[in-house]
Amino acid sequence: DVKVTQSSRxxxxxxxxxxxxxxxxxxxxxxxxxxxxxxxLGLRLIYFSxxxxxxxxxxxxxxxxxxxxxxxxxxxxxESASTNQTSMYLCASTERANExxxxxxxxxxxxx
Amino acid sequence: SQKIEQNSEALNIQEGKTxxxxxxxxxxxxxxxxxxxxxxxRGPVFLxxxxxxxxxxxxxxxxVTFDTTLKQSLFHITASQPADxxxxxxxxxxxxxxxxxxxGAGTRLAVHP
Numbered sequence: 261d262v263k264v265t266q267s268s269r270x271x272x273x274x275x276x277x278x279x280x281x282x283x284x285x286x287x288x289x290x291x292x293x294x295x296x297x298x299x300x301l302g303l304r305l306i307y308f309s310x311x312x313x314x315x316x317x318x319x320x321x322x323x324x325x326x327x328x329x330x331x332x333x334x335x336x337x338x339e340s341a342s343t344n345q346t347s348m349y350l351c352a353s354t355e356r357a358n359e360x361x362x363x364x365x366x367x368x369x370x371x372x
Numbered sequence: 373s374q375k376i377e378q379n380s381e382a383l384n385i386q387e388g389k390t391x392x393x394x395x396x397x398x399x400x401x402x403x404x405x406x407x408x409x410x411x412x413x414r415g416p417v418f419l420x421x422x423x424x425x426x427x428x429x430x431x432x433x434x435x436v437t438f439d440t441t442l443k444q445s446l447f448h449i450t451a452s453q454p455a456d457x458x459x460x461x462x463x464x465x466x467x468x469x470x471x472x473x474x475x476g477a478g479t480r481l482a483v484h485p
Binding site for chain 2: 295
């Protein structure tokens, strides 16, 4: 089975800190995604990448950036963390467009 | 803009009954629709994909219907078990050829013994 691994399950950071969330998939998937999930709002797409060094903005990219230097790794960066970025962050991958997503277990980020 | 609606209230049913969850969407004609299961503190897990030319799809105790006229999908779990208790999310694609999915907020299902 595909494994998508997120580096941390829980993370606590202070306002203004630069935060790195790491995601690694082991199935050579082309496409990788970062979502955030908030109660009552569902999953919202932050950024996605369809190839190494390629990225596209999702619905809510403000305050975030991403990096994909290697095919298996997709990093989400909070340039200057704010309290409204407290959320569950989910990474996902898929081999081809229009196929099912494989999700990691998520990182619960708290910004104080 | 595209909008997906799922029942925000939890669905409580007795073990052995059929659970039916609803996913409605507006302003869109998706080529397919996906259903995921999410347990607390975990990432969603893919369950089923149904395409616009398929009226119904089954997988073990799961059945999904897709009515493109009503803009609605129904997700059924027959002979439900307490282990089926989870949040169920529907998702629709958007954005050209890339697999960008819009997710509904999900419906929490609780199956009681």
